[in-house]
Amino acid sequence: MTEPSLKKLTTDGERAVRVSILLPLPFPSALDYLAPEGAVMPGDLVSVPLGRREVTGCVWDMQSDVPADFAPVVPKEVSLARLKPLLGRLDIPAVPSDLRRFIDWLAAYTLTPPGLVLAMAIRARHTQPARVQLGWIRGDTDPASVRLTEARQRVLDVVSDRPLSTATLTENTGVSSAVLRGLAAVGVLQEVPLAVEPLFAPPDAAFHPPVLSEEQREAATHLAEGVRAHRFGVTLLEGVTGSGKTEVYFEAIAACLAAGRQCLVLLPEIALSTQWTDRFARRFGVQPALWHSELGGRKRRETWHAIARGEAAVVVGARSALFLPFPALGLIIVDEEHESAFKQEEGVTYHGRDMAIVRARLSDVPAILVSATPSLETLTNVENGRYEHVTLHRRHGSATLPDVCLVDMRRAPPDRGQFLSPQLIEAVKATFDRQEQAMLFLNRRGYAPLTLCRACGHRMECPNCSAWLVEHRARQILTCHHCGHHEALPETCPACEAESSLVAIGPGIERVHEEARLHFPEARILVMASDTLGSPSATAEAVRRISDHEIDLVIGTQIVAKGWHFPDLTLVGVVDADLGLGGGDLRAAERTVQLLHQVSGRAGRADKPGTVLLQSYLGDHPVMKALVSNDYQAFMEQESAQRRPGFWPPYGRLAALIVSADSADSADRLAAQLGARAPDLPGTQVLGPAPAPLAVLRGRHRRRLLLRTRRNVAVQPILRQWLEGIKLTTHQRIDIDIDPISFL
Numbered sequence: 001m002t003e004p005s006l007k008k009l010t011t012d013g014e015r016a017v018r019v020s021i022l023l024p025l026p027f028p029s030a031l032d033y034l035a036p037e038g039a040v041m042p043g044d045l046v047s048v049p050l051g052r053r054e055v056t057g058c059v060w061d062m063q064s065d066v067p068a069d070f071a072p073v074v075p076k077e078v079s080l081a082r083l084k085p086l087l088g089r090l091d092i093p094a095v096p097s098d099l100r101r102f103i104d105w106l107a108a109y110t111l112t113p114p115g116l117v118l119a120m121a122i123r124a125r126h127t128q129p130a131r132v133q134l135g136w137i138r139g140d141t142d143p144a145s146v147r148l149t150e151a152r153q154r155v156l157d158v159v160s161d162r163p164l165s166t167a168t169l170t171e172n173t174g175v176s177s178a179v180l181r182g183l184a185a186v187g188v189l190q191e192v193p194l195a196v197e198p199l200f201a202p203p204d205a206a207f208h209p210p211v212l213s214e215e216q217r218e219a220a221t222h223l224a225e226g227v228r229a230h231r232f233g234v235t236l237l238e239g240v241t242g243s244g245k246t247e248v249y250f251e252a253i254a255a256c257l258a259a260g261r262q263c264l265v266l267l268p269e270i271a272l273s274t275q276w277t278d279r280f281a282r283r284f285g286v287q288p289a290l291w292h293s294e295l296g297g298r299k300r301r302e303t304w305h306a307i308a309r310g311e312a313a314v315v316v317g318a319r320s321a322l323f324l325p326f327p328a329l330g331l332i333i334v335d336e337e338h339e340s341a342f343k344q345e346e347g348v349t350y351h352g353r354d355m356a357i358v359r360a361r362l363s364d365v366p367a368i369l370v371s372a373t374p375s376l377e378t379l380t381n382v383e384n385g386r387y388e389h390v391t392l393h394r395r396h397g398s399a400t401l402p403d404v405c406l407v408d409m410r411r412a413p414p415d416r417g418q419f420l421s422p423q424l425i426e427a428v429k430a431t432f433d434r435q436e437q438a439m440l441f442l443n444r445r446g447y448a449p450l451t452l453c454r455a456c457g458h459r460m461e462c463p464n465c466s467a468w469l470v471e472h473r474a475r476q477i478l479t480c481h482h483c484g485h486h487e488a489l490p491e492t493c494p495a496c497e498a499e500s501s502l503v504a505i506g507p508g509i510e511r512v513h514e515e516a517r518l519h520f521p522e523a524r525i526l527v528m529a530s531d532t533l534g535s536p537s538a539t540a541e542a543v544r545r546i547s548d549h550e551i552d553l554v555i556g557t558q559i560v561a562k563g564w565h566f567p568d569l570t571l572v573g574v575v576d577a578d579l580g581l582g583g584g585d586l587r588a589a590e591r592t593v594q595l596l597h598q599v600s601g602r603a604g605r606a607d608k609p610g611t612v613l614l615q616s617y618l619g620d621h622p623v624m625k626a627l628v629s630n631d632y633q634a635f636m637e638q639e640s641a642q643r644r645p646g647f648w649p650p651y652g653r654l655a656a657l658i659v660s661a662d663s664a665d666s667a668d669r670l671a672a673q674l675g676a677r678a679p680d681l682p683g684t685q686v687l688g689p690a691p692a693p694l695a696v697l698r699g700r701h702r703r704r705l706l707l708r709t710r711r712n713v714a715v716q717p718i719l720r721q722w723l724e725g726i727k728l729t730t731h732q733r734i735d736i737d738i739d740p741i742s743f744l
């Protein structure tokens, strides 16, 4: 293994100049250091002294294309004589200038110290120089001159002049690596660098192109032209589920490859993307590069370097992939653009879709947003001409859209204590009789969302959060889905000590599973939830079993709604279609339609027609009507009519301040202080302070304020002024969430 190489810089005898270095730390701006003239360029990664530490930073050139509205702090100039010199320059690819501008922009927009955004791009584990792999060949010493054990002999039988890795050698001979080192010590073996194979073979645009329908070809041609123009522009690719959107944007990727440029595809849940990557491989002959938080240390570093060298031509990733150092970006695609999973809620809060557009603009490349149910934000941008729009109206081949029917739970409810209506049970049985597959969808993990004492009414709550504990019967625990707290299910009520009085209220998928086993004793059932399918490989195996029809009934949470394609799946039952409509969330209705539409889209994707049954107590709700009539456009027009008058997004802007403290008192005081200084400006309004719906989270007391402005008002300077001079104690915090998606 080679050490990270550092090119030492000394300023002795040369003219030293001032350079700005952005450090991956929460400082308000870059810091100045001294460097020999011409020794470093903007984007170079360098090592600098900071107090007694040595830190890696990036040579920064602040530019003025961050809108003045939310321009960051300009540091005070320190005299040259007091500046410290750089220690050295790291021998790794520089941070490209479009990525630097993106970091500046995102930091300014989200009111985050720029160093913390840089930290997302150059985490130490990415940027360490790639390690050189070593292998073994025959050494100069004659084996006859040394003591040969049986193990050593086995190694000698295999080794030659072509280097073999330690792993290959130990696997093929069954000896330990100590034996190899022993042989090297006496010179019979020699260690040499292994030739580096490129990590990602280039995708072949001509590998296996599909025969597109006319509608698909038109869309694909339009997108490919955009890519060849190599200019910024956003296109919405809208199309019903199963219409071939993926096939169509693959043609845009092909055009990007033909132009010799890199393509970034963002997916909301990358760990579940095995079907996507397999399709990619069938189309382009190789696997794409993957980028997500579960990528292991070495793979992560190697992928980062391959991207930085321009070797990885197509990267499919989570939102964090926006911070990768593409030297030749040519296209960004955001699939399922309406998904709220693109919003990062922890640390630096930003919306992956929105920032993808910013990234595309700063890199001057096209962006494609893909969805069957586009967000109102995106539709509004189409309407006012900012985005282009291409549409696929029909499912591919002979597939038709499923029939969506309402099961009115007021009229034909399930038996007491059960959750599947007679109509749904019959439909599942009929599906099995036709040798087809069914899916039951309920967006709730565990057995029951509430455990209640029948004797005294006590509810089992989380000690750290204002939330109920969810029973997970298979694991025999009650757990909090917000903080992870868990405890054994007590035998007696903790409040009144009544025995065996605790009852489960409401269903989770474990409970639906229990009920399904009762009704369909012969069926082969698979339960899919993020907590039961931890790893990508477990998900891949589950998908394979469904595809190969080893499963009759799939029961799952939202992970079953993803873009899966199961040809024999013809019935989808939504156990509780009303689930997402509670709470005061601005986008509750929109999100419910999007989610249920997507689940529905799993039914009847091939030549067998599909049916969707929605169990609902709110049959007259616009959401149910939209789903039954499959008229998304009419629904979105209503949504738009509701949001427009109050200047709710996308017709106005929102920014949330979340105050949290270790006591309710302290949170109240800080919230009141903010409330008292709330800006009073034309076109702006402050709502709150009010206790957050999750008033206590992980033991912290939370209050919320919401700033709402007209579209043409920038919220950043207002927030900056509002927060100026607010002093926080060590136990108080204010989190800023620009364009909030969650209001918990």
Ligand code: ADP
Pocket: 210, 211, 212, 213, 216, 239, 240, 241, 242, 243, 244, 245, 246, 247, 248, 396, 563, 565
């Ligand atoms: P969407 O992304 O719109 O849901 P997909 O791209 O997943 O649709 O297409 C649905 C199914 O139809 C997939 O199995 C896909 O491979 C297939 N398909 C779509 N268009 C074509 C085509 N032109 N030729 C062959 N198969 C196609």
Ligand code: ZN
Pocket: 462, 463, 464, 465, 467, 480, 481, 482, 483, 484, 485, 698
């Ligand atoms: Zn909790």
